[in-house]
Amino acid sequence: xxxxxxxxxxxxxxxxxxxxxxIDDQLCVAAxxxxxxxPATATTLDLYFHSLRNNVYMHNENLTYDKVTLTITQGDMxxxxxxLVSLFNSNPHSDGFIVVADDCTITDSATASxxxxxxxxxxxxxxxxxVASITVADYGYYARFQDVGLAGVAPxxxxxxxxxxxxxxxxxxxxxxxxxxxxAHLGRAGDWITVTYIANIGNTNLHSYTTTTDTAFAPGxxxxxxxHDATRVAVLDVAVAADxxxxxxxLTNGDGGIGTTLRFVNKTGTTNxxxxxxxxxxxGACSAASATTVFA
Amino acid sequence: xxxxxxxxxxxxxxxxxxxxxxxxxxxSGITAIAPGTAIDELDVHYYDGGKNESxxxxxxxTVTRGKLKEVTAAVVAAMNSRVKTGKIVLADVCTxxxxxxxxxxxDQTKTAKFLHxxxxxxAIIVG
Numbered sequence: 001x002x003x004x005x006x007x008x009x010x011x012x013x014x015x016x017x018x019x020x021x022x023i024d025d026q027l028c029v030a031a032x033x034x035x036x037x038x039p040a041t042a043t044t045l046d047l048y049f050h051s052l053r054n055n056v057y058m059h060n061e062n063l064t065y066d067k068v069t070l071t072i073t074q075g076d077m078x079x080x081x082x083x084l085v086s087l088f089n090s091n092p093h094s095d096g097f098i099v100v101a102d103d104c105t106i107t108d109s110a111t112a113s114x115x116x117x118x119x120x121x122x123x124x125x126x127x128x129x130x131v132a133s134i135t136v137a138d139y140g141y142y143a144r145f146q147d148v149g150l151a152g153v154a155p156x157x158x159x160x161x162x163x164x165x166x167x168x169x170x171x172x173x174x175x176x177x178x179x180x181x182x183x184a185h186l187g188r189a190g191d192w193i194t195v196t197y198i199a200n201i202g203n204t205n206l207h208s209y210t211t212t213t214d215t216a217f218a219p220g221x222x223x224x225x226x227x228h229d230a231t232r233v234a235v236l237d238v239a240v241a242a243d244x245x246x247x248x249x250x251l252t253n254g255d256g257g258i259g260t261t262l263r264f265v266n267k268t269g270t271t272n273x274x275x276x277x278x279x280x281x282x283x284g285a286c287s288a289a290s291a292t293t294v295f296a
Numbered sequence: 297x298x299x300x301x302x303x304x305x306x307x308x309x310x311x312x313x314x315x316x317x318x319x320x321x322x323x324s325g326i327t328a329i330a331p332g333t334a335i336d337e338l339d340v341h342y343y344d345g346g347k348n349e350s351x352x353x354x355x356x357x358t359v360t361r362g363k364l365k366e367v368t369a370a371v372v373a374a375m376n377s378r379v380k381t382g383k384i385v386l387a388d389v390c391t392x393x394x395x396x397x398x399x400x401x402x403d404q405t406k407t408a409k410f411l412h413x414x415x416x417x418x419a420i421i422v423g
Binding site: 030052141 | 365368
């Protein structure tokens, strides 16, 4: 006796099985994830599915649907859609494996006698003529920069050494200090750290924030030095490959002032996943140009 | 009753310590089955309690070249089969037991199990 609660829809868009080496070549998707179907052109029909790679029940605002596009005989759009619906609701005695469209006509195998054999393409309806494409949305992450000062808890006074994720820090340290950011792959996407300066960094003293094991901040990480006058102009430093240290050097009437904020977020939960957005304010008269606040 | 796939990708039970070592996932949590990045890789995607809650995980099966469709069909058939306890081993590469007071004893030889003869290995990729 079979239990067909888990119907799976099979699509393949490669004529030669030797070319089936990716999710865009073959897809067997749960029928329960079907969303809708509608024409894309007079001869193509798009079938939409909830993202198979992402949890649609959480943080789904940025997700896109997976899509399989079938090529069909012009004029048979309604007939094909009706046939597919019938198919989805049929097979009460099957094992749940439903071939909707399979373009494959040549086998592949490491065994020579089983390779390059001609097999028939299979379509669930005579007006389905092929699979034009299989498009699967990439992984998404809920990983956004945390607002500073909205934690709902008292911030933590920072200390040199390893910082803890999901923590709002205040930094009152004026001497040279070195801080480290935990390995991105040991955490999860969405982990964050914020640092808000409540004291000026002493002149020439370096505050460094170095990733642990990661060799780079995520692309797009940036330091933004706010402008004050014609001498202390705005500076923007965007992290490049191999930049895994954020450096802020205190400067009399220059960098490292109260109100400087650093926001780190783990974008991927994998190596080199930490992104940072640093806004560096001046101190004193704010009359000295920013010089050594950079990625390295 | 719902069936569940059991998947384990460590050779020794003493390494069966986290979500990337083994998982039991309900069939209703299977979202898709599709090739990985090579002609002998088949990924079974599923919801789980992975470390990144917004993305799903998958088990990457190593399969015999040219058998992607056959193995896919076999996995689907298993999803919809009737079994006594609900547990179906999709792939378990464990061959050594752990724990002197455990049911299997310590360092005893176990047999790797695969749902289909064309499945030869597995790796769990936690989302």
